[in-house]
Amino acid sequence: xxxxxxxxxxxxxxxxxxxxxxxxxxxxxxxxxxxxxxxxxxxxxxxxxxxxxxxxxxxxxxxxxxxxxxxxxxxxxxxxxxxxxxxxxxxxxxxxxxxxxxxxxxxxxxxxxxxxxxxxxxxxxxxxxxxxxxxxxxxxxxxxxxxxxxxxxxxxxxxxxxxxxxxxxxxxxxxxxxxxxxxxxxxxxxxxxxxxxxxxxxxxxxxxxxx
Numbered sequence: 001x002x003x004x005x006x007x008x009x010x011x012x013x014x015x016x017x018x019x020x021x022x023x024x025x026x027x028x029x030x031x032x033x034x035x036x037x038x039x040x041x042x043x044x045x046x047x048x049x050x051x052x053x054x055x056x057x058x059x060x061x062x063x064x065x066x067x068x069x070x071x072x073x074x075x076x077x078x079x080x081x082x083x084x085x086x087x088x089x090x091x092x093x094x095x096x097x098x099x100x101x102x103x104x105x106x107x108x109x110x111x112x113x114x115x116x117x118x119x120x121x122x123x124x125x126x127x128x129x130x131x132x133x134x135x136x137x138x139x140x141x142x143x144x145x146x147x148x149x150x151x152x153x154x155x156x157x158x159x160x161x162x163x164x165x166x167x168x169x170x171x172x173x174x175x176x177x178x179x180x181x182x183x184x185x186x187x188x189x190x191x192x193x194x195x196x197x198x199x200x201x202x203x204x205x206x207x208x209x210x211x
Contacts, residue, residue, distance in 0.1 A: 016093045027156050030179045034160055035094065035138075035167040039087070039198075044142040044164055046083055048196050050076075051107035069116045071187075073108040078208060088200075095136055095169065097202040103134075107142070110149060110195035116187035118154065121201060122172050122180060132207065135173035137183075138200045141166050146193030155182045162195055173204065 012023045022036040039047070055072040079085045084105060092099040108116075121137045123130040139151060141162040151160045151168050160168045172180040187195075 014094070016090050019090060021094065026158050026160075027153075030174060030182050031169075031171050032153065032156065032158060032183075033169040035169060036163070037165055038090070038094065038138075038140050038167045039142070039165045041165065043083065043087065044196075047087075047107055047142050047198055050081070050083070051109070051196075055107075055109055069119075070114040071108045071110045071116060073106055075104040075106050078102075078104055087198075091138055091200050095138055095200070095202055097136065098206070100206040100208045101203045103201045103203065103207065106199045108195075108197050108199065110187065110190045110197075112148075112190050112192065112194070114195075115189040118184055118186045120172070120181070120184060122183075132203050132205045133173075134201045135204050136169065136171035136202045138167050138169045140198040140200075142196035142198060143194070145190060145195045148189050148191030149193075149195040150188045151185060152188055153183065153185045155184050162197070 011025075014021045014023060019037075021038055024034045024036075026032040026034055051074050054074040056074060057072055076084050078088065088099055088102060088105065091105075092102065122134050141164060143162070144164045145162040149162050151162075152158065153170070170183050170185070172183045174180055187197075
């Protein structure tokens, strides 16, 4: 359950199951938002510890390896642990999309020099997955990065610095494809330290079996 506590011109504070999250609008259309305190420090650390031994070299959405994406990552199974269930439901409330439409939560790890170059999260018209396309993305930062690792949306002039427990959200379900294409984004190279993120993609229609 999501309850709005207060509204400011560009900032709102939400309580989701007694977890307080601050939301700041960075762009109205397409909607780009920054959320603070999505995860606690303990939840961030639990994600990292659960994912660390399961990391593999990252692939693109088409299952191919590419120098566009040089991180390592893994996917959690839906509801595979109490932590995953709690966070998935929190994210579902935050993104205003049913959990049945969610892909599995992905954790990514970037070492110095690793990055994810400019790309779109939605599928192109020739991709079979475009029949039930992605509509929105939430990237949660699991640690503070010493230097580098920002999320940038170059067409909008937006740069978001990784801050532990915070997240960046953007959506791309508009009938106007020009708006969708404004969500071109990248994960800038890590310069010092390391970067851990958890990513949730939502689809237009259900992809999970009914409970």
